[in-house]
Amino acid sequence: MPSPAKSTIGKPATESRDYEARHLLVLEGLEAVRKRPAMYIGSTDTRGLMHCVWEIIDNAVDEALAGSGNEILVTLGADGSVSVQDHGAGIPVDIEPRTGLSGVEVVFTKLHAGGKFGAGSYNATGGLHGVGASVVNALSSRLDVEVDRKSATWGMSFRRGVPGTFDGPGPDAKFTAGGGLQKLGKAKRGATGTRITYWPDRSIFLKDAQLSIEELHARARQTSFLVPGLALVVTDDRGPETSVEKFLHDGGITEFCEFLAPDRAISDVIRLQGQSRFTETVPMLDDSGAMTPTDVERDLDVDIAIRWGEGYQTMVQSYVNIIRTPKGGTHVTGFERALTKTFTEVMRGTRLLKNGDEVIKDDVQEGMTAVVTVRLAEPQFEGQTKEVLGTPPVAALVQKTVAAELKSFLTSTKREAKTQARAVMEKVVSASRSRVAARQHREAQRRKNALESSTLPPKLKDCRSNDVDSTELFIVEGDSALGTAQRARNGDTQALLPIRGKILNVQKASVGDMLKNAECASIIQVVGAGSGRNFDPDAARYGKIIFMADADADGAHIRCLLATLFFRYMRPLIDAGRVYTAVPPLHRFELTNPKKGQPKYIYTYSDAEYQRKAAELTKKNIRFSEPQRYKGLGEMDANQLSETTMNPRHRTLRRITVDDAILAETTFEMLMGNDVAPRKEFIIDGAYALDAATIDA
Missing domain, CATH: 3.30.230.10 (Ribosomal Protein S5; domain 2)
Structure with a gap:
């Protein structure tokens, strides 16, 4: 049996571990950035990768805010590089006295170094901490910078934050450490600006981290709004074809x-x-090196x-x-x-x-x-x-x-x-x-006893299935149609909710009036997903909502009122394609002597279809009795209603969709809103286009 472990509580630390000054790790320069990149860019996934892009772009935008340059060029290269070019003042190329390094090398290798601390060349800027460019440099397998300043072009390269030279293009070229800022040639007189190209170090970022052109476009568009007159040109060379988008908005x-x-x-x-x-x-640093509140x-x-x-x-x-x-x-x-x-x-x-x-x-x-x-x-x-x-x-x-x-x-x-x-x-x-009103409605619901709060309206004829994907709620016009529909439905999956005539026009009414209306409140309660901003489509009790009204003008008005209710207060169901209108027939032909395989009854759903079918039967010498015209759903028996309107194998449904939300809002307001003049104009214009002979009166 092994002996119990000896306790180390209260004993010197040297008995449990070896911990001395030589074990302390001191991270110098940009090593801290590479060791803990998330501290500086938030993460090492796509978000962090894009944050590096924002750091370089924001520095270019600061130049525009300072009055230097009105165009920024951003390019995503096919080799994984990111290039940002501006026409700003250019990074200083002279020697910084404290470090003895050029301004370019200071900006790209020293944390908290820049021209945006206090009363310098910049006032209100996006770059503040002086770490953006140096952090991007530390997290890049290669970074090249070129500066136009003092009638010359200056250049310098880095590998993971270390200055040096490459013997070829791309991050895989042979690298030799050492060397500083080099004069590459002459620049146009008066030309200034900075060009930065870098390759993110893929050993730092996650494998699935990708540069997002959509995010880049959104950021460029946003910046063009915030800085009126600044043009941002985004080029994507990564695909089979180069795409170029320019963002410029003068309206601010x-x-x-x-x-x-x-x-x-x-x-x-x-x-x-x-x-x-x-x-x-x-806190400000005084001449003696102490921080003094100022x-x-x-x-x-x-x-x-x-x-x-x-x-x-x-x-x-x-x-x-x-x-x-x-x-x-x-x-x-x-x-x-x-x-x-x-x-x-x-x-x-x-x-x-x-x-x-x-x-x-x-x-x-x-x-x-x-x-x-x-x-x-x-x-x-x-x-x-x-x-x-x-x-x-x-x-x-x-x-x-x-x-x-x-x-x-x-x-x-x-x-x-x-x-x-x-x-x-x-x-x-x-x-x-x-x-x-909504709060009072909720409180009223809470005041009901447990039995009342758990029951649905008694007029609801619910289905037996709890599978939302297979269930359907028919909102039926009138009690007479309800009796027929109840015999015609599939009780397992089809529920029925009768309404009395025309419900409240909710386009004109307030939310409080809508909640007080018995028919609207019943529909919302039966659907079971709330209303308005609190509507939750996942909580809806039925997979399909189907309006079933007579095929006449009154039925069309009822369907329009129902559509208004759902569009205004339960719109996610319409957006998801879960709201339909049933299409009941208008006429029925009964063939007197049908041939084998020929149906005894033929239904038509419009007057035009009726005329065509009557002519077709007459031409084929198929005899039929006087066609029956249905004035309402209640005139059909259960078999006819099931076969034509409710049975999924034979029925026709029209899905209510919204292709243009603004146009839909405008149309509902015109047809159902308080302003009479546009509706009157719409009716008059439609009257001139109507053939009087087609009016069923």
Whole structure:
């Protein structure tokens, strides 16, 4: 039996392990980057690979922001290289006195080295920490840089951060360490700029990490909006054919806001702009080498583009010195606080908001698209990836600017602005009331006892199967059709929900009125997936929703009302292709003496088809009794309804789809909305195109 292990608790560490100063690892220069790359670029997958591209591009954009150059060329090479060229001032090529190295070598080999620390040549920039270029260099198997400056072209190469020379093209060429910046030749007089080509070190990045042309296009488009007049040309040489995309937008963030908006506008794009100054205490290195807290004056430029649309989706993108901050920060916090507070204050003054009512952030931001940008020197970001702005004074200053500018818009006396402001405030009030109504509805549901809350409407004739993919819900017009449909259905997979005539037109009604309507509430409850922004298509109880109404004008109106309800409050089902209309027949031919293999009954589904079928039977000398015309679903017996409309083997269904969301929104609003004039014009135009002889009266 082995003896028990001896305890080491309370004994000197030398008895359990050998740990001395010689075991400490000191990472110098760029070794730390290669050892812990995720600390600098976030990860070593595609996201980190693309972050290296952003670092080089952002440096080029900073040149444009400083007033040097208006074009950036980005190329993805067939050999895996990335090339970025700008016409900026060019990296300094003279000797940096402290290190004795050229400015180019300092920028690409020394962490926290650059021209963007404090009061230098740059003010509000995207590059702040002086590590971008050197990190990319450390993580590249080869990096070549050429600089046009002082009427000459200068060049230098690196391998994994080490300066040297290559005897050929590409990262696999023989490399000799040593050597500094070389003068390659003459440049055009006055020409300046930087060209950087690098090959990511595939030993650092994961095997499946790939350069994404889609992300590159999106970033270039975003930058062209944020820096009006700057052209970014992206070339992809990796495929069989070279693709070239140019991004140039002179409209700035106003145009960007319109580009991002997913719905039809109810207001123009509003610009909220202002300038402020604040004092920030930062540690500064004094002459003796000590860090001393020093008060520094900072300028803050706020520029926000905002608009509201008819939809429910909220789209807010924020930027600091053209750098995207996907997780927000103090600038977004100040923006959101000002929105809620200003709308509440103004609407109470205009009596749109009644006593006891409240407006929260979600109400104001429903249907809102905004681009929030601020510019300031040396912003405090959380990490090199710059996803969150942390500079504390920015929140209050942005809030002050937004509150003043937004209040000016909401209280404007100019006719057009006043009309738009009123429409926006009414939308916010409607969102607030809808939220309250939905909350009250949920609370009412909770107050029901367990038995009541677990039961569905008694008029629902449910199916037995729980397999959503195979089940169907028929929404049937009228009780008379329900009786026939109940005998005609397949009870295993087909459920029936009768409705009484025409349901509420939800395009005109509020959410509260919709929830109070018995028919609409029953449909939403039976579908079982909620409504509006909280709708979850995965929770729907049936795989198909089928409208089954008479084949006449009233039936068409009922189908239109149902389609409006689903489009407005359960649209994901339509987007997924799960909503249909049944196609019942209009006529039935009964053959008096059918031949073998010939059906006794023939159904037609339109007047034109009826005429063709009657002529065909007459021509073939096939006798038939007087055709029957169905005035409604209730006139069919169960066998006929099953064979023609409900049996999947024989029926015809029309799927309701949305190919153009904006056109669909416009059409529903025209046909079902409150504005009568466009609907009247549509009816009059259609009347002239109608053949009076085809009217069934």
